[in-house]
Amino acid sequence: MQQDQWGHSLTTENTESVEALDQALNSYIGWRTDASQHANAAIAADPEFALAHVVKGILVSGLRKSELNHLVSAELEAAHKGRLPSTARERHYIEALEASQSGRITEAASHFEQIASAHPHDLFALRLAQFELFWIGEVEWMRDISERAAPMWSADQQNYPAFLSIRAFGLEETGDYELAERCGREAVERDPTDCWGAHAVAHVLIMQGRLADGITWLGELNNNWAEANHIVHHLWWHLALFRAENREYDGALELYDTRLRNLDSPLMQAIPDFYVDIQNDVALLQRLELRGVDVGDRWQPIGELARARIGNHSSPFTSAHCALALAAAGLEQDAQELITQMHAFVAADRGALGPRYALAVLPAAEAAIAYRKADYQRVLDLLLPARRNLWQMGGSHAQRDLFFQLLADAALKLGKREFLTLLLKEIKGIGFDHIEERSSYADTLATLAS
Ligand SMILES: [Fe+2]
Known part of the structure; x- marks a missing residue:
């Protein structure tokens, strides 16, 4: 031994x-x-x-x-x-x-x-x-x-910062923002290269609507990420998210091109189809489009990556994003095939993922496709009953918020003021604060104020 x-x-x-x-x-x-x-x-x-x-x-x-x-x-x-x-x-x-x-x-x-x-x-x-x-x-x-x-655990132990960062993220996702931020910041103070601590604090800051703090936090730390793996793309995604929420749409798109999907980067060349990258890219493009930004032809390559994952049911959260990508890239038949294969997976699976596809991913994916067809009533019909189950697709509150943004936008376009009021309360109940700071719900808030 x-x-x-x-x-x-x-x-x-x-x-x-x-x-x-x-x-x-x-x-x-x-x-x-x-x-x-x-x-x-x-x-x-x-x-x-x-x-x-x-x-x-x-x-x-x-x-x-x-x-x-x-x-x-x-x-x-x-x-x-x-x-x-x-x-x-x-x-x-x-x-x-x-x-x-x-x-x-x-x-x-x-x-x-x-x-x-x-x-x-x-x-x-x-x-x-x-x-x-x-x-x-x-x-x-x-x-x-x-x-x-x-x-x-104590400070004198090997890898203590890495433990603090794990702890910070667990605390953040369950709403203990104060202790999460303290643990995450301590992790980064002790080890400035600690990506997961930087990430946990970024989540706290977006949940609390502290956009300027988020831009400063990640803006000052990114020089420490040179040795890191694909997690850096997700950290850049978080910075792009802060910029988009802060109405800096050009800055967010520039980060997309230079950091999130820079095909010349060694990381992207090594693994161009990493599942979290697909999530990051889809999530940013869709959020920018919701704000009226023209993202040009950026959907096409992401649509191709999503097409290659149609039969892959290992990551519910990624599958939901693949539906958005396929629909946005105009790959309608592939989007339908994704739904068909998900139904077959749900019928056959005996593990933990099938029920999650049934309860969360399928309604989210079908709503994503309906949204792209401007069938806003169908978006509501799908997501209203499913919205309290969306957590089962996995991912963070900050990431899943995209599906609430789609729901809010569909309700807005249908003039459903009463539902918008209810939805905003639920979004706050999830743990988001100061949403008036964020571009995502600006139209909703403006409508309700009028
Ligand atoms: Fe994250």
């Missing part, structure tokens, strides 16, 4: 493999690009080391690309053929990957939760629990896991 950098026992005697796995996990925790390379090195040094295979499988699975599922299965197979893991922690990782590979996301999360409960300094498990639960909307569960670990 060897031990990793945090003292967890590992079923291998190969120190080279252990060191490479340590580097892989540090890379993942630090949002860097070379986690898979280190996992490969860990496997090469000891091909019988099951956890190394599982870590590699988890990294591939995290890309949410169904065409890579065979690679995940191959790593699981190699893990089972390798040395039998002698620790419960390692066995939980294997079972978690098996569960997530089958769409049993809550089961996967509960394995990560059990690891974090027994090993509260295992940041890989804490991050994976947050990842899985966030993308199915289970934010209270997500928050509880990091809060249970919090008393076991």
Whole structure:
């Protein structure tokens, strides 16, 4: 038995493999690009080391690309053929990957939760629990896991800023903005390269309508993100969101072209179809169009990316955005095929995702298509009964707000003043404050004031 950098026992005697796995996990925790390379090195040094295979499988699975599922299965197979893991922690990782590979996301999360409960300094498990639960909307569960670990952490421990940033995001999504901001800012003060801490604070600031603070916050930090992976595109998205809400539409579009979808950037060239990038791009273009901005021919390439994901049901939130992209790019038949395949998935799935597609993604996707056809009554008919279930598509309050903006705009165009009043109350109830600062609801507020 060897031990990793945090003292967890590992079923291998190969120190080279252990060191490479340590580097892989540090890379993942630090949002860097070379986690898979280190996992490969860990496997090469000891091909019988099951956890190394599982870590590699988890990294591939995290890309949410169904065409890579065979690679995940191959790593699981190699893990089972390798040395039998002698620790419960390692066995939980294997079972978690098996569960997530089958769409049993809550089961996967509960394995990560059990690891974090027994090993509260295992940041890989804490991050994976947050990842899985966030993308199915289970934010209270997500928050509880990091809060249970919090008393076991102190400033003198390795990776403390990374823990603070996980904690901050869990707190933010469940509405504890004050403590979330404190944890996020402390994470960044201790480690200025900490992307997830910067991100958690950005969420607090958008929820509170503090647009100037958000522009300053991300504007001053972005020099620290040079080593980071695709998370930087999402951080730039947040800056573009602040700019768009602050009515700086040209600035938001410039960020889109130079940062969010710059085809010359090494990150974009390495993975041009990353699912969070699709979400970012669709969300920004749609928000700008809602404000009357001409986004030119920018929808076409995003529509093509969405078309390639029609049969991919691993990410409910992404699927909802793919409907927006396909409709906006004029790919009407593909948009309809997306809906057809979602219905088939809902009928066949026995995991945690099928019900979420049924309750949240399908109504949101069909409403997105109806909105593009200017069938505003259908948008209302679809989203009014579904709006309180939209959290089940996963993602953050700030991201899902786009579907409330579509609903508000449809209601506005139909002159449904009473519903607009109700909707604004609900948006505040979700946790948004000072929405009068934001361009998104300016038309709604102006109509109600007239
Ligand atoms: Fe975000």
